[in-house]
Amino acid sequence: MKTRRTFEKMKQENKKITMLTAYDYPSAKTAENAGVDMILVGDSLGMVVLGYDSTIPVTVDDMIHHGKAVKRGAPNTFTVVDLPFMSFHVSEAEAMKNAARIVQETGADAVKLEGGQELAPLIRKLTQAGIPVVGHIGLTPQTFQVLGGYRVQGKTTEEARLLIENANALNDAGVISIVLECVPAKLATNITKNSNVPTIGIGAGNGTDGQVLVYHDLLQYGVERLAKFVKPQANLNESIDQAIRTYISEVKTTAFPSDEHTYAINDDVLDGLYGGEK
Numbered sequence: 001m002k003t004r005r006t007f008e009k010m011k012q013e014n015k016k017i018t019m020l021t022a023y024d025y026p027s028a029k030t031a032e033n034a035g036v037d038m039i040l041v042g043d044s045l046g047m048v049v050l051g052y053d054s055t056i057p058v059t060v061d062d063m064i065h066h067g068k069a070v071k072r073g074a075p076n077t078f079t080v081v082d083l084p085f086m087s088f089h090v091s092e093a094e095a096m097k098n099a100a101r102i103v104q105e106t107g108a109d110a111v112k113l114e115g116g117q118e119l120a121p122l123i124r125k126l127t128q129a130g131i132p133v134v135g136h137i138g139l140t141p142q143t144f145q146v147l148g149g150y151r152v153q154g155k156t157t158e159e160a161r162l163l164i165e166n167a168n169a170l171n172d173a174g175v176i177s178i179v180l181e182c183v184p185a186k187l188a189t190n191i192t193k194n195s196n197v198p199t200i201g202i203g204a205g206n207g208t209d210g211q212v213l214v215y216h217d218l219l220q221y222g223v224e225r226l227a228k229f230v231k232p233q234a235n236l237n238e239s240i241d242q243a244i245r246t247y248i249s250e251v252k253t254t255a256f257p258s259d260e261h262t263y264a265i266n267d268d269v270l271d272g273l274y275g276g277e278k
């Protein structure tokens, strides 16, 4: 099993870290078998597998339900589970309880939470209690309403300075890694150089220590519109649509099921039952 030490060593040796989301048993199993370094059970599951139009409706129970299935599919891959919307803002006590439930009930190796320096005390407490924390700054989808949409972050001097401050504060608080989402490449590269822990980029260019993508985006599976930062490697939408259409057509024409997919019975048995009539 890889650990935070493995990922810190990979950063030092300039070996890229690959992370992919997974939300259920088959996606986790294929991700593990293909050899990704880390799996993220992202709250993006609300959008790509539950059909919500943002990640806001996702609950701790949703994350646990999916996280358990992922760990069954990928028992040997370092797995990070997102803390969903408002599950770590009401109080530190509630945040600790929610993180503990996620780790104990799913077997997650770490939790991820969206936000910057304001979370430093909570991150310290979680870490001291034994729960490794991954930070997430830049475009933080749980606050898209406050950000004014899913927009690239850190393009102005003020925004860039805030991102750098937040990355430093997360480092000081003891995170094991930082996700940088939708950040200009040069800024992400500079933050990476100044970070003790590996940075994982999504829409943050080539200079981060690793990359993460959403499983359904990578495979064009269920999703229609892709963000600029996605490079799909397959088109399951097309394959699945073709397969279902062929199934429908073969049933209608009785091409399916043919003998190959059918159970036979010896005629003698039928003769005995029906007295010669078949």
Ligand SMILES: Nc1nc(=O)c2c([nH]1)NC[C@@H]1CN(c3ccc(C(=O)N[C@@H](CCC(=O)O)C(=O)O)cc3)CN21
Binding pocket: 043, 044, 047, 048, 055, 139, 141, 150, 151, 152, 182, 214, 216, 217, 223, 226, 227, 228, 229
């Ligand atoms: N399928 C999916 N993939 C994701 O990467 C993802 C989710 N869902 N849901 C949760 C968040 C939301 N994310 C998003 C959603 C939209 C854009 C987007 O449309 N971005 C614009 C850039 C706009 C700009 O220029 O500022 C784009 O065209 O890429 C980016 C990230 C990333 N996460």
Ligand SMILES: CC(C)C(=O)C(=O)O
Binding pocket: 021, 040, 041, 042, 043, 044, 045, 082, 136, 179, 181, 202, 212, 214
């Ligand atoms: C996009 C990644 C970083 C994420 O947080 C998610 O999938 O929920």
Ligand SMILES: [Mg+2]
Binding pocket: 042, 043, 044, 082
């Ligand atoms: Mg997320």
